Amino acid sequence: MSLYAQAMAQCQALLAQAQQLALTYPNAMTLATADAQGRPSARVVLLKELDERGLVFYTNQQSAKAQDLRLNPQAELLFYWEKLQRQIRIRGTVESVTDAEANAYWVTRPLESRIGGWASQQSHILKQREDLERRYQQIAAQYPDGNIPRPPHWSGYRVLPTYFEFWEERPFRLHYRQCYELQGDTWTKYLLNP
Numbered sequence: 001m002s003l004y005a006q007a008m009a010q011c012q013a014l015l016a017q018a019q020q021l022a023l024t025y026p027n028a029m030t031l032a033t034a035d036a037q038g039r040p041s042a043r044v045v046l047l048k049e050l051d052e053r054g055l056v057f058y059t060n061q062q063s064a065k066a067q068d069l070r071l072n073p074q075a076e077l078l079f080y081w082e083k084l085q086r087q088i089r090i091r092g093t094v095e096s097v098t099d100a101e102a103n104a105y106w107v108t109r110p111l112e113s114r115i116g117g118w119a120s121q122q123s124h125i126l127k128q129r130e131d132l133e134r135r136y137q138q139i140a141a142q143y144p145d146g147n148i149p150r151p152p153h154w155s156g157y158r159v160l161p162t163y164f165e166f167w168e169e170r171p172f173r174l175h176y177r178q179c180y181e182l183q184g185d186t187w188t189k190y191l192l193n194p
């Protein structure tokens, strides 16, 4: 198994363990981006797909994070599961998923989330809460059969990893940090001091 495949398999295994913990969102991850001036922003998103190509989350492509990613298509993802005493950091380049992938995921979303996907102008100023609630009701009335198409600005991003760090809590703060890094076109593996 390649080092990359080993790292991805470790992610899969830890996510599977996290799914046993009865957490509301075992797939929650912090997404860090930076704007063109290098100013960072971080927020939580949900991991929706993990395969050999990378890690996918869905969002509004007119959001602040999308604006960052347009100018600087790099991100770090962070998972922390307290009960597992584990943290994973994954850095990589970011690309949009295809329309076909986004459509396939869109239809699996609950009705309310699909209505919300149209109603919310994510990250834009909302003058008053009632405006959002009115937009929600308008969209719901517009599609009484619940057959709501995917908004063109609602899609997903795939993070293509170039770096993984698996952190494990160990006694005496002598934590374990195992890294996998793509250098040129070769993956290497090393430990870091905690």
Ligand SMILES: Cc1cc2nc3c(=O)[nH]c(=O)nc-3n(C[C@H](O)[C@H](O)[C@H](O)COP(=O)(O)O)c2cc1C
Residues within 6 Å of the ligand: 025, 028, 041, 042, 043, 044, 045, 046, 047, 057, 058, 059, 060, 063, 064, 065, 066, 122, 123
């Ligand atoms: C548990 C949790 C899950 C979330 N999942 C998503 C998600 O999958 N996609 C998304 O766009 N926002 C999600 N959010 C909201 C984001 O954290 C954030 O508020 C929003 O995407 C706007 O971020 P931005 O202004 O930096 O673009 C989630 C928030 C939490 C707390």
